[in-house]
Amino acid sequence: MKALLRHGLLGLALGALAACKTVGPDYRLPANAAINRPAAQGDFVDAAGRRGIDLAPVPGDWWKLYDDPLLDQLVRQALASNADLRAAGANLGKAYALYEEAQHAGGFTYGASASLDRAQLSGESYLQLHKLPVYNLGDAGLSVSYEFDLFGKLKRAAEAAGADAQASQAAVDLARIAVVARVAGTYMETCHANREIAVAGHSVALQQRSAEVAQRLYEAGRGTVTDATRARAQVDLLEASLPPLRARKKAAEYELAALLGQTPGQLPAGVDACGEAPALARPLPVGNGMALLQRRPDVRQAERELAAATARIGVAVAELYPDVQIGAGAGASGLLEDFGNAATRRWSIGPLIAWTFPSRSAHARVAAARAGADAALAHFDSVVLNALRETQTALETYAQDLDRQDDLRRARDEARDAAGQNRTLYRGGRTPYLASLDADRTLAAAEAQLADADSQISIDQVRLFLALGGGWKNQDGKAATATGANAATASHAD
Structure with missing residues (x-):
């Protein structure tokens, strides 16, 4: 009878212990977080009605908007072979293994x-x-x-590990969009460099013909030695612009090869000879602030880090x-x-x-965990505000550069007409060579500036797509991982 009573009391004691509550705060996105502000979730400032910008949703595979099969091929190859993505995928696999370990603890x-x-x-x-x-x-x-797990120490540790795994998934997505943007950017840089080399070469050839005319006129007694010397000097100046352009092209090709997981010089056929960068055939889709914050991987990563930091408060409290x-x-x-x-x-x-x-050091660990959660919230707010700032800045830069491109295109057309007219007048002996030389210089400068503006537009578009967080999903709309890591679903803590 006594033995039965002792066993019954032991069962009651263990039952009472098992009814203890999980300690520490349950995770909820704080109401005062910057992401909850109405201004952060609305349309972008001055985006509506802006030329070249559409408020339609951003597609996951945004690079397909350029309708360039070679660019599609480069992106596919980079997503399959890029070393940074392989490393991010391995880190993701490690994070989910730690999550599995935490789930089965106790x-x-x-x-x-x-x-x-x-x-x-x-x-x-x-x-x-x-x-x-x-x-x-x-x-x-x-x-x-x-x-x-009477006080939820193991449960909170599993919550923290699950949130860490989800943060690692977001880090993979972030690496993915960065690689896609860099591939598109370096490919377009190669194409624009080829175009600028061709423009500079055309200007050199044009100036060489002008120099030959100046030399013939001097030899015929209708020009001066100064005109001939100035013409040769202009040829040399234009030729001096070619080496930096060739170096820029090679640097872009070497970076592109590395992004594809290849050594310098190993590029698919057609890249080196690309003479015209792909261009958008429609206004660039940007969506709105709410869609941006839901799409940006760095925002999701920071939010999951906040969830993990909140769960670790419970781990520290349970140790008391x-x-x-x-x-x-x-x-x-x-x-x-x-x-x-x-x-x-x-x-x-x-x-x-x-x-x-519990000692003072144990209570200090709880205080440190709470401070860590406060820091994670501040970092989350910073990431949200920075995402909005980056996107808004990229939008404004793109819109202003479109206006600049239009102005330079008109200036180039006018300079071309003026140069042709002055060249005809000079050959007929009706204007001095200096006037024709100045007109040719103006045309060469206008051609170079327009080519640079076209290149900047491509850079702006890629930066804007990167700021918008496009490119981290497959065509089926699911998040892509760089490896076959088993991404077990880690649910948000209630």
């Missing part, structure tokens, strides 16, 4: 042991004054224990309370010839309560 633990010894025991350890004989000793047993386990074991220990007999059998069952009384 609960039942099983063990088994066995040993066989030939030994001589100390006689004096048994209060014997004579030497004991040599024995063959055996020991074997099984054990099982169960760790109660006892750890409770219940275990059982059975086996046999004794002389080998008697092994398994009743005299060698053993068993045990009972709870184990371990409690280190």
Whole structure:
């Protein structure tokens, strides 16, 4: 009867312990977070009605808007072979493995042991004054224990690990959009460099013909040596602009090869000879602030880091309370010839309560965890505000550069007409060579500036797509990973 009463009291005590509440705050996105502000979720400032900009949603595979098969091929190859994406994918696999470990912490633990010894025991350890004989000793047993997560320490640790894994997934997505943007940017840089080299070469050829005319006129007594010298100097100046353009093209090609997982010089056919960068056939889609903040991987990463930091408060608080386990074991220990007999059998069952009384250092760890969550919230707000700033800045820069491109195109057309007219007048002896030379210089400068403006437009578009967070999903709308890591779903903490 007494034994029954003791077991009943033990069961009641364990039941009361099991009813303890999970300590620490349950994660909720703070109401005062910057992402919840109405201004952060509306349309972008001055975006409506802006030339070259559409408020339609941003497609995941935005590079397909350029309708360039070679660009599509480069992006596919980079997503399959880029070293940075492989590293990010490996880190994601590690994060989910740690999450699996945290999920299965606690609960039942099983063990088994066995040993066989030939030994001589100390006689004096048994209060014997004579030497004991040599024995063959055996020991074997099984054990099982169960760790109660009474205060939610293991649950909070699993929540933190799950949020960390989701943050790692967002980091993979962030690496993906960066690689796509860099591939598109370096490919377009190569195309624009080829075009600018061609423009500069055309200007050199044009000026060489002008120099030949100036030389012939001088030899015929209708010009001066100064005109001929100036013409040759202008040729040299224009030729001096070619080496930097060639270097810029090679640098872009070397970077593109690295992004594709190749060594310098290993590029798909057609890249080196690209003479016209792909251009958008429609206004650039930008969506709105709400869609942006839902799409940007760095915003999702920062939010998941905030969730992990909140869960770690619970881990720190739970360490202030006892750890409770219940275990059982059975086996046999004794002389080998008697092994398994009743005299060698053993068993045990009972709870184990371990409690280190909270010290100032334990409370300091709780305070540190709370400060870490505050810092994570501040970082999250900073990432949100920076995402909006980057996008708004990229939008404004793109719109202004479109206006600049139009102005330069008109200036180029006018300079071309003026240069042709002055060249005709000079050859007819109706204007001095200096006037024709100035007109040719103006045309060469206008051509170069327009080519540079076209290049800047391509750069602006890629930067804007990058700021908008496009390119981290597959065509089916699902997040893409760089490796085959099993991305087990880690749900948000309630």
